[in-house]
Amino acid sequence: MDYSIGEFSEVTGLGIHTLRYYEHEGLLSPMRNSNNRRRYTDQDITWIAFIKRLKVTGMPIKEIKRYAALRTEGDSTLTERMEMLVQHRQSLKDQIRCLQEHEAKLDEKIVFYQQEIERRS
Amino acid sequence: MDYSIGEFSEVTGLGIHTLRYYEHEGLLSPMRNSNNRRRYTDQDITWIAFIKRLKVTGMPIKEIKRYAALRTEGDSTLTERMEMLVQHRQSLKDQIRCLQEHEAKLDEKIVFYQQEIERRS
DNA sequence: TCTTGACGTAGAGTATACTCTACATTGTAT
DNA sequence: ATACAATGTAGAGTATACTCTACGTCAAGA
Numbered sequence: 001m002d003y004s005i006g007e008f009s010e011v012t013g014l015g016i017h018t019l020r021y022y023e024h025e026g027l028l029s030p031m032r033n034s035n036n037r038r039r040y041t042d043q044d045i046t047w048i049a050f051i052k053r054l055k056v057t058g059m060p061i062k063e064i065k066r067y068a069a070l071r072t073e074g075d076s077t078l079t080e081r082m083e084m085l086v087q088h089r090q091s092l093k094d095q096i097r098c099l100q101e102h103e104a105k106l107d108e109k110i111v112f113y114q115q116e117i118e119r120r121s
Numbered sequence: 122m123d124y125s126i127g128e129f130s131e132v133t134g135l136g137i138h139t140l141r142y143y144e145h146e147g148l149l150s151p152m153r154n155s156n157n158r159r160r161y162t163d164q165d166i167t168w169i170a171f172i173k174r175l176k177v178t179g180m181p182i183k184e185i186k187r188y189a190a191l192r193t194e195g196d197s198t199l200t201e202r203m204e205m206l207v208q209h210r211q212s213l214k215d216q217i218r219c220l221q222e223h224e225a226k227l228d229e230k231i232v233f234y235q236q237e238i239e240r241r242s
Numbered sequence: 243t244c245t246t247g248a249c250g251t252a253g254a255g256t257a258t259a260c261t262c263t264a265c266a267t268t269g270t271a272t
Numbered sequence: 273a274t275a276c277a278a279t280g281t282a283g284a285g286t287a288t289a290c291t292c293t294a295c296g297t298c299a300a301g302a
Binding site: 050053056057075078079081082085086088089092093095096098099100102103105106107109110113114116117120 | 171174177178196199200202203206207209210213214216217219220221223224226227228230231234235237238241
Binding site for chain 1: 248249250251
């Protein structure tokens, strides 16, 4: 089963322009049919899902591009890719801890606001 | 105690250009001395720290600006400001949960990589 | 056949948040 | 007096990640 760019846009939720942009940036490179139209596969769906995960967790396009390049190179880059992910996991952990600290501070601030509002009423 | 823009840049870690940009965007408005030079106070340090917190937790400048405007209006906007913070706390909670889910998925992927690398060695 | 709609490429435009440049002014040290 | 470092304003430039426009091709339905 494969998909035109329009269908692929539907199933991934990414705009057609965005898909072409991602391709231009080297994040994915779908096959072309005889008419030069892009053909996306089910593997591409999985891959886009992973790209989204990396993106939403703060990895910039350039770094995702690097991961994509390693992926294209094949099994010889498994270790290197894993190292990238391990490093990214660490930054994700740090990020979460940082946000949790901010949440605690925000809680304090809100309590202060509630007291202040209470006092004035 | 008050600070020139250079001193304030030092203590806040924000660049001079950034401070002027924030002022232009309505995030803060320091007093001016007789020579039109900006004079920042200790309150401004606290305020910048809070702006940084909002920023790093994903609040866009425009929304911080709105909060700043309410703050300037005084005590009558306490409730409204608190509502903003409560809403932002919710989005922060959601954000953290989302990142934790991504972390779990990333863990799985890393385990898969480790197994694959193990198998091939 | 003709029109329409999906697709193609190349490049321009947008949004956000800075970051820097150019040039004028001013307080201070020599 | 004068050089210089910090500051002022206005506006241009940068980085990132899209998002859209212009224009051309092509297969399929009316």
